[in-house]
Amino acid sequence: MSLYFEAASVLTNAENVGGSLKSRIYDKKDLKSTPAQLFALVTEASKWSGVLKEVVERSGILKEERKLTPILALLLTHDLLLSKRGVAAPATHALKLAITRHKARLNAEFTKARLRQGFGTLQAFREHINSSSNGTEEAIGGRNGVQTRPVRHPRWIRINTLRTTLKVQLDTTFSEYLQANSLADVVSESGSAKIFYLDPHIPNLIALPPKADLSKSAAYTSGQLIFQDKASCFPACLIDPQPEDGDVIDACAAPGNKTTHLAAILCERRNHSAEADQKQCVFAYERDKRRAGTLEKMVKLAGADRVVKINGGRDFLTANPETEMLRVGALLLDPSCSGSGIVGRDDNVKIFLPDPKATDNTTASRSKSKKRKRQQTAPAAPPPELVPVEIEESPEDGASKDAAALKDRLEALSSFQLRILTHAMRFSAARKITYSTCSIHFEENEWVVFRALASPVAKERGWRIWKRSDQVEGMKKWERRGVWEEGKAEDEQSLREEERQEVLEGCIRCEKGTDEGTMGFFVAGFVRDSDVPAPTVKAIESAENDDVEEEEWSGFSEDENQEAEKKTKVNHGVAASVKISKKAKKKRNT
Numbered sequence: 001m002s003l004y005f006e007a008a009s010v011l012t013n014a015e016n017v018g019g020s021l022k023s024r025i026y027d028k029k030d031l032k033s034t035p036a037q038l039f040a041l042v043t044e045a046s047k048w049s050g051v052l053k054e055v056v057e058r059s060g061i062l063k064e065e066r067k068l069t070p071i072l073a074l075l076l077t078h079d080l081l082l083s084k085r086g087v088a089a090p091a092t093h094a095l096k097l098a099i100t101r102h103k104a105r106l107n108a109e110f111t112k113a114r115l116r117q118g119f120g121t122l123q124a125f126r127e128h129i130n131s132s133s134n135g136t137e138e139a140i141g142g143r144n145g146v147q148t149r150p151v152r153h154p155r156w157i158r159i160n161t162l163r164t165t166l167k168v169q170l171d172t173t174f175s176e177y178l179q180a181n182s183l184a185d186v187v188s189e190s191g192s193a194k195i196f197y198l199d200p201h202i203p204n205l206i207a208l209p210p211k212a213d214l215s216k217s218a219a220y221t222s223g224q225l226i227f228q229d230k231a232s233c234f235p236a237c238l239i240d241p242q243p244e245d246g247d248v249i250d251a252c253a254a255p256g257n258k259t260t261h262l263a264a265i266l267c268e269r270r271n272h273s274a275e276a277d278q279k280q281c282v283f284a285y286e287r288d289k290r291r292a293g294t295l296e297k298m299v300k301l302a303g304a305d306r307v308v309k310i311n312g313g314r315d316f317l318t319a320n321p322e323t324e325m326l327r328v329g330a331l332l333l334d335p336s337c338s339g340s341g342i343v344g345r346d347d348n349v350k351i352f353l354p355d356p357k358a359t360d361n362t363t364a365s366r367s368k369s370k371k372r373k374r375q376q377t378a379p380a381a382p383p384p385e386l387v388p389v390e391i392e393e394s395p396e397d398g399a400s401k402d403a404a405a406l407k408d409r410l411e412a413l414s415s416f417q418l419r420i421l422t423h424a425m426r427f428s429a430a431r432k433i434t435y436s437t438c439s440i441h442f443e444e445n446e447w448v449v450f451r452a453l454a455s456p457v458a459k460e461r462g463w464r465i466w467k468r469s470d471q472v473e474g475m476k477k478w479e480r481r482g483v484w485e486e487g488k489a490e491d492e493q494s495l496r497e498e499e500r501q502e503v504l505e506g507c508i509r510c511e512k513g514t515d516e517g518t519m520g521f522f523v524a525g526f527v528r529d530s531d532v533p534a535p536t537v538k539a540i541e542s543a544e545n546d547d548v549e550e551e552e553w554s555g556f557s558e559d560e561n562q563e564a565e566k567k568t569k570v571n572h573g574v575a576a577s578v579k580i581s582k583k584a585k586k587k588r589n590t
């Protein structure tokens with residue numbers, strides 16, 4: 001049974017390991033399953049996940065089988081219905097029983113899904129899924145009769161202006177390509193079609209058909225082309241470093257897509273300004289040494305090493321904003337997050353998980369056939385949110401444990417993200433900050449933004465949201481903006497509606513599975529006026545002592561407190577850890 005737990009662990013990337021799916025599997029030393037078997041299950045189940053998500057939800061099994069988490073249900077259903085060898089476990093194993101006793105129901109839902117999509121035979125359905133897979137298609141799973149609608153994901157390519165220009169690429173690599181009028185024209189084409197779409201929001205970004213493969217082209221191998229999702233280009237585009245911004249920090253840099261994008265824009269702006277400071281550079285922090293190695297390679301390949309200085313193995317939170325980096329005017333923050341915008345966390349594998357809540361409507365209906373009829377004719381509900389799950393090694397109460405674990409994880413992540421953001425706000429010369437995640441969760445996105453704006457450092461230093469009307473043209477034009485989720489914010493009453501709207505309008509969101517062809521993503525910018533004097537860290541510390549928001553830090557686990565305490569010791573009294581160090585001091589004094 002370890003096969004399914006191991007597959008679940010790999011798909012959710014619970015250990016937050018970098019690299020491709022294949023390398024994550026083949027490099028794993030402690031696997032009980034064979035890597036080939038594991039890789040096959042993970043890729044096949046991902047391919048079918050748009051369909052299986054719906055099958056599992058409509059069957060209602062997650063509500064009945066408390067041992068099944070959404071991801072386990074998906075993997076087991078895959079093997080039960082689609083694998084020649086069936087579920088790879090002894091007949092009496094609890095999880096095997098939990099899935100096989102619903103075989104008839106799952107089979108019936110699967111057949112209905114196939115017919116709804118217009119495939120008369122399983123063979124035809126298989127061919128369709130195989131031809132539209134390779135992670136290039138996103139199926140919008142539905143419930144209550146909403147048909148699964150595949151949305152194809154383009155292959156986004158950023159032209160790296162550190163090594164080439166858009167014109168040169170259009171005249172060489174893409175000289176035989178036709179320019180499409182819309183993204184839809186590109187995504188409907190086959191991988192071999194020579195067609196591209198020039199993106200209207202991000203300069204030097206083009207979209208190719210989903211299966212286009214330029215990985216062996218000279219332009220790619222020499223760093224002239226960079227494969228980068230459109231959404232991931234938003235932060236560098238929004239921060240738009242100018243010569244007068246001075247140095248720029250990329251606080252959480254590896255593998256380095258945003259770092260090289262920042263460097264490219266910085267050099268372009270610099271080349272257009274006669275008085276530009278030729279020493280202006282990007283400081284890239286990456287606390288993980290192994291990932292810092294990848295960052296270094298990416299930066300070199302992109303030709304960005306002349307402007308990027310890598311602080312490999314260094315934690316951004318240990319950078320002293322008062323004594324270091326005094327010329328830093330802009331900071332790009334892209335901290336670790338839940339990755340829920342890219343479920344499966346792999347460029348080539350995307351998985352759609354059943355929503356445990358979506359079973360409510362269907363389980364009740366199964367006991368009585370009359371009720372079932374009513375259920376099927378009920379109006380369609382909106383497509384459910386994709387729910388990333390934590391994997392339990394021995395799940396007892398799958399769905400509710402998942403929800404509780406997710407809540408805890410989001411709380412811890414958002415506290416960490418807030419820390420990174422408020423630390424960035426302390427840099428004396430900083431005037432611009434972008435904060436981004438590839439998460440779809442309000443807790444990691446808008447809520448971090450609202451809490452940061454309410455923090456003492458933001459108030460003292462005059463940080464405010466980067467309004468939509470003041471953003472660069474491409475970002476201003478982007479229609480999908482921040483959202484408010486009722487009931488999730490702790491202190492919602494204190495926010496005035498207009499203020500809230502202005503902040504939300506400043507926030508930018510991307511959703512996966514839409515015709516816009518992006519992954520799920522969030523970015524917000526912060527600015528402050530240059531005439532607001534930067535108070536010293538000491539002044540801020542004393543303001544915070546007057547206005548201690550214990551709850552701001554209450555999300556930390558004991559481990560994080562210890563980690564923060566350790567940091568304060570090497571941190572020369574950096575204000576980022578003020579509240580933690582107060583607690584730590586209290587601890588030391590007792």
Ligand SMILES: C[S@@+](CC[C@H](N)C(=O)[O-])C[C@H]1O[C@@H](n2cnc3c(N)ncnc32)[C@H](O)[C@@H]1O
Nearest residue numbers: 252253254255256257258286287315316334336
């Ligand atoms: C979401 S990834 C960044 C992706 C990157 N910006 C890009 O576009 O390629 C977050 C990275 O931040 C690093 N990180 C997390 N916390 C950090 C910290 N306090 N200081 C420096 N790096 C950190 C993680 O190791 C991880 O590599």
